[in-house]
Amino acid sequence: MKLTHLLSAGLLSLFSTCALSTTFTFTAIPDADESNLRTRFEKVADYLSKQLDVEVKYIPVKSYSAAITAFRNNQVQLAWFGGLSGVQARGLVPGSEAIAQGFEDQSFKSYLIAHHSVDIKLSDDFPVLDNYTFTFGSKGSTSGRLMPQFFIEQNLGKPVDQIFKRIGFSGDHSRTISQVEAGVYQVGAVNYKVWDTAVEKGEVDTSKVKVIWESPTYPDYQWTVRSGVDSDFGAGFKEKLTKALIGMTDKDLLASFPRTSFVPAKNSDYEPIERVAKKIGMID
Structure with missing residues (x-):
């Protein structure tokens, strides 16, 4: 009997150990160039593996909706979401929590950018945008779609499809900059961090594309x-x-986001995003 008990206890301990040794996986919304994302988040995986004493793996996805689906299906247990995608994901998986945000994400903002041929100068006043071609980023982006659409409709008093001659969705902030710089679209909405970083690195020809308006702040990633x-x-x-x-x-790791630090977050921090999404009909 004693041997049987010992074997049972040993097997139970073994199964418990195996259950707790599962790989911890995470993903991130694809808001920029895929190779840059992979470099950034594989470094994060290495860092978390050391800190958590478990194997940590980064799983790339092709779209914002794919990131939410992976989270819903428990293919990943952690995600670097934007404000809107986080609200959507937590709504699908009750009990999930926002636990950390970038210091800058407490007061995030969007830029409206324009091709050099557009005769609009940077101003605190909201620009007149009627009959221009316009591109958002991803359809599910907070800084590249949700908040810009809200601010545009709030300031101009009508839906975006009644304002612009043509509307596109570039897919991510880097492509928004490239498309407006090339004149594919006359005006676009972009994450200010992606823009500022690209300008600092000399990746934007500011003689061809310019910032014409800066939004009020809101909570984001x-x-x-x-x-x-x-x-x-x-x-x-x-x-x-x-x-x-x-x-x-680690300064290099933080710079890849780019953020100066991460600070605590909670679900209620993103209630303003949820209200805006409901107001413009992006969530029920």
């Missing part, structure tokens, strides 16, 4: 963790993960 991680990876795992994200101090 955040790390959202799926409910149930403590059951899958051990008691206290969510707290350990949160501390690891907020404790990310």
